[in-house]
Amino acid sequence: MYFNVQIIGSGKAVGSHVVESMELEKEMGVQRGWIEKATGIKSRYYVDIRKNESALSLGIEAAEQAIQKSGLSTEDIDCIIGANGSPMQAIPCAASLFQRELGLEDSGIRCFDVDTTCYSFPMAFFVAANMIANNIYKNVLVISSDAPSRTLDITGKEVKSLFWDGAAAFVLSESKDESKVHHFLLRTYSRGADFTCVKGAGTLKPPNDPNTLPEDNVFYMDGWKVFKAAVRYLPIFFNEFFEKNPYNRDDYKFIIPHQTSKKGIDIFERYGFTKEQIGNHLKHTETVLLHLFQCCFMT
C-alpha cells in the first residue's frame, strides 16, 4: 500500500500564556524541579481567555498559516477534517466551526471530524490520504487543536504537569514529487479505555445530571498503567508494522512518538531506534508536534 499524497502546507499555534514548571510546582505544592525531572517539560502554553483564545482560535491560526504556505487560496480547499483530541463543543463537529471561522460558511466545503483522541491527527491524515488517492477530494485541510488547560482545575498533578494548549494544521494534496504515504498501521486496545479518559461530557454522564460528578468532567490519567500497556503492546505493534513495510528501522530519519513525557519517548530506544531518530520536543514546546505522529496507542 502507498498513497501519492503529500503535505503542501503546515501551520502551528500555541496559547499566549506561558506557564513555567516552577510556577506550577508552587501552585501544586510540590518540590521545585519535580515536574522537569518527572516529565522533561520546562514550560507550557495556555490559552489566554481574556484575549478570546481557545481551541477554535488556535486551530484557525494554524489553518491560515497552512493554507498560506500551501500557495492555495482558501477556496481551493475542498474538504476540512477536524482532528481534535477532545471536543470543542458536543454539536456540531469541530470542522464546521473551523469552516465558519475561516469565513467559508456558505461555501459548502465538506466538513467532518475524525476522532481517536490523541491519535486523531494521523488517523485524519490517513483518511484524507485514502480520499485524495481515490480522487474524491483534491486539497484537504486537517486541523488538530486542543485547549485542555480549560479543564485542568481539579485534575491530578501528573495531568496538570503534562497538558497544555496548541494546534497544528496541514494541507494535503496529491504528490508532485516522490513524497508518499508508504505505510500505516493503527491498533486499538480498549483494555486501556479507562487509563486515560473523560467519562463525562456525553450522554453516558450528561453534564446536567445530578449523578455526574465534577471529576467526571475532567481528564483522568493513570500514567503508570498507560506506560505498562505501551511496554506490553509496542513490541507486537512494531513487529506487525515492519512485517509488511518495504522500509526497515534504519531507513527512517525520524520517528515521532506521542510527545507525552521523557519516559514515554525514551522507551522507543528499546525497540531498535537510535536516540538521533527519536523526535523529542518536550524542551521546545513551541514546536507543536504533539499531535503530528504518534506511534501507537490506547485511544
Next chain:
Amino acid sequence: MYFNVQIIGSGKAVGSHVVESMELEKEMGVQRGWIEKATGIKSRYYVDIRKNESALSLGIEAAEQAIQKSGLSTEDIDCIIGANGSPMQAIPCAASLFQRELGLEDSGIRCFDVDTTCYSFPMAFFVAANMIANNIYKNVLVISSDAPSRTLDITGKEVKSLFWDGAAAFVLSESKDESKVHHFLLRTYSRGADFTCVKGAGTLKPPNDPNTLPEDNVFYMDGWKVFKAAVRYLPIFFNEFFEKNPYNRDDYKFIIPHQTSKKGIDIFERYGFTKEQIGNHLKHTETVLLHLFQCCFMT
C-alpha cells in the same frame, strides 16, 4: 466514482421505555394532538436507565445483530467506526468503548470515530467504503447510537417532541454481487452551525466552568431556521448531486431523508421525487433509519 462495497449485515436497537406523544403533551402542558400534528410522531423509545440501557448498550445490541447477520465472527471484523451523532463521553472515542463491550479489548482491532452530527453514519459509511476499496480493511463495523433522551430535561418543546434513543449498525465488505456505492456528495454550510447545537460539553464551555450555563449543555434547535436553510441549499445540492451521477431521480427506488419531522420529509417532493420514493418512518419509529441515509445538511 464507485466503490465495490456492500452491506453484509445490519442491526438495530431502541430504548425499551415507550413514551406516547400524548404523555409528553401532558407533561409539557400543550394541547392534545399537537405533537403528532406538528411532527408526525406518535410514540418514541427512551433508554431505561434502571435497566442500564444507554447509547453504549443500544450500539452493542445493534452491532451484535449486524455481525450475526453478516455470517462473520467477531474476530473477522478488522475495523470499528463509531458514528454517533453526539458523544457518549469526551474521551476515548465511541468505537473503542464499543470494542471493549464486544469483548475485543485485546484484539487490537482499529477503532476511530467519524463525526458530522446527524450525518455521521453516511459519512462513516463512505470513509469505510474508501478504505475497503483501497484494500486497507476487509470487514468494517459501523455503529451509530444515540440516547438524546438523557439530555432533554430543559430543552425546548420542539426538541423534546422529536428526539428519542436508537442505534443502527452495519458490517461493510467488498461486494460479492452487483451492489456498489455509486455516488456520494456531502456539503456543509456552517452558516447554520448555531441552528442546531450543543455549545457545551467541550473545551469552549467546559462543564465545570461556572460561566457554563445548564442550557449550554443541552441540544438547542431553531427548527424554522433549519427548514429555511434546507429550502435554500437543497436545490443547489441536488443539482450538483445529479450532475455527476450516472443515475437520474427515477432510477432511485428509495431516498431516505433525515427522519426529523413530517414537514422536513415531505419537502423532498418539491425536488422531483414521488411520495412513493421518499422513505418516511416517523409512524414506525422502531425502524431505526434515523441515521441511515440523510440527504444533505447543516452539520
